[in-house]
Amino acid sequence: MDPNTPTDPPPEVGLDFPREWIEFLDPADPEHLVRADLTWLTSAWTCVFGRGCAGVVVGRAEDGCCNHGAFFTDTDDLERVAASVAELTPLDWQRHPGHAPAREEWTEPDTLTEPEPGEAAEEALRTRVVDGACVFLNRPGHPGGAGCALHAMALRQGRHPLETKPDVCWQLPVRREQEWVDRPDDTRVLVSSIGEFDRRGWGPGGHELHWWCTGSPTAHVSAQPLVETYGPELTALLGEAAYAELRRLTEARLDAGLVAPHPASPRPVPVELHRRRPD
Template sequence: MQAPPEEVDPDHAREWLEFTDPADPEHRVRADLTWLTSAWTCVYGRGCAGVVAGRAEDGCCNHGAFFTDTDDLERVGAAVAELTDADWQRRPRWAGDWTEADDLDDDDQALRTRVVDGACVFLNRADHPGGGGCALHGLALRTGRHPLETKPDVCWQLPVRREQEWVDRPDDTRVLVSSIGEFDRRGWGPGGHDLHWWCTGSPTAHVSAEPLVDTYAAELTELLGPAAYRELRRLTHARLDLGLVAPHPASPRPVPVELHRRRPT
């Protein structure tokens, strides 16, 4: 069985930052600067080991994508309607039946993209004339859009993890706290340590010349809002200038990737 690449210990030191959203005084942002200043980048097709042993060509597309809400489903549905046979290898068979229900636990079911032959129905194989990989991702690139406009929420958010909760303060005020961090294997719950989920903690995927706070600008803006993202980026680069961020141990050494970042504009 193919083993996943070597990973660092997930309990390494992390540097966190918290600030108020300039556009909303009732919104606080907590950000894992160690993750956001890391050199992580998606390495699908260039060293990715996949999430199922022996199926590296599937990337992280084996289990289908669960939809977060109706808006997510409708946005993806509109993108599916744009796909052609050249975009999507399985369109002739599955164009009208690309979702399925799956059990989340003993009581609940949720809708996800259909799994066909062990992978998401939208995953084109390497022999497809239009190229391998996600058909929805390819559609975005072909039409000049960002993939977050065509793909399910879970697909474009990973491996960034956003958690939100309303916090009641001692002075009877209430704020929404959005936490942005690394979706490591613990994010999958009690069974996470048995998964072939490796990329956030492996040096194999920490090969970007720019920090994640810059390369994931579109995704972080969508998750936090434009004003909060701009403040996050400003504060992150300010901390880097002071050398106060605990580095991610999976990012390259001895020269941290932070030294190669572009200056904030």
């Protein structure tokens, strides 16, 4: 086991604390309104897989958050991942079957939620779970390295992992919710809300996770704010123009010292860019 792997779950802050949100119209689309949680996007969170992550299941820290597989959001997500799976080599993927993988070898049906009595369960496709974790999770000792095979392949090819991994995997722990809203003047806007995917994001089962990183100081160790480190992901979620405006507005708020800080981030947050988080 990696010496950085904790035996007990590191502490987490409470789920409820003051947050600062901002709203703005997408410069490229007047019918697209963005709501963004600046407290989360200016935090020092970063993924600590393999370097302090305690995992979501007791005794399986080295699995990170990959124990339950990944549900596909739609057909486009599934087809994009399928194209990436076809590119995997045995060096990338510990469980590579040695031939062109059939879809049934790496996916399986499951239900999204527990149905109410008398109701049918909502079914969806996800990545297959093998030996308690996603089929694409390479275990420690694999020559290609531990962790997601699709992630490792993207890095080897000089691509961003969001191009190869399921949507839910590259979006976490950023949560995007979208809905059309009718306003009092009879206009409609698509509201995209960008925030923290905390324990509540998983539903009632989120409170049963062994550990969740977004609220833990152990994972708030980045020298750059999340709005910077997650630039490609936020661009994919919002579009280039909206992300550029989000970045501009976030930097202006940081310069003015007006952002309510995330309680899991250290004080002062060690940002070495041209912007700072509030003390």
